[in-house]
């Protein structure tokens with residue numbers, strides 16, 4: 001196999017050149033995530049996004065244009081009313097369903113802890129799903145941050161690392177609807193590029209302020225802001241490792257360990273779609289069985305895998 005051992009990859013390689021970063025460049029802002037999740041949840045017209053998410057028309061149209069450009073969604077006119085434009089996911093967009101499932105599962109567990117998720121997940125004929133388990137398609141053992149190995153593929157060397165795009169604005173002063181407010185709680189993390197990258201770095205053992213700064217090439221004020229925000233969200237626990245001067249390291253919590261499926265699904269999607277002619281950039285293996293990693297989501301009700309065709313959000 002034309003790849004280098006995992007030990008040859010430093011954290012920067014894995015995070016900054018990795019598929020998570022590349023996928024974030026494509027779909028990683030709050031509104032883009034909401035538009036995509038909306039599509040999975042049956043929201044497919046301009047007006048419906050406006051009404052459901054309180055997004056501004058200007059932002060909505062620029063994000064839709066971008067998603068059409070990267071071939072994640074396509075436009076068509078409604079059969080019954082030719083003036084009405086509807087949007088649908090292309091195969092590339094439809095392939096994000098595992099990412100949408102990962103978000104739904106994590107939100108169900110951590111955001112809607114005391115109440116059912118406002119979006120119901122239906123599977124096959126039996127109706128609503130209460131929980132999902134993400135497992136390896138080969139050995140059916142669980143997939144977690146500490147049992148996935150990454151190696152580089154033949155396309156890796158040819159990858160021209162794009163300079164980090166300017167940080168996208170994710171804070172908004174807009175009025176948000178109740179639904180957007182619910183999702184807003186997870187979108188603060190899922191839809192914020194830097195928060196996402198900080199958590200991803202933490203999976204590779206980065207814990208201290210200066211380490212995050214060096215690995216992510218992030219300005220210190222943005223880093224402190226995001227670390228504070230992630231701590232407030234219970235995604236990182238602060239642990240003082242030096243009394244004088246007071247210094248802290250940031251430790252993953254159960255909430256952020258469970259979050260791992262979301263960047264992983266994004267990375268696997270990137271492995272499939274953000275390729276170069278020379279071949280794949282990264283190859284992932286499931287350490288317990290040694291097979292190429294393919295993740296399936298198992299329905300807690302019927303113990304069958306959930307496929308794009310067998311599930312729907314309501």
Ligand SMILES: [Zn+2]
Nearest residue numbers: 136139286289
């Ligand atoms: Zn396995």
Ligand SMILES: [Zn+2]
Nearest residue numbers: 123299301302
């Ligand atoms: Zn089921």
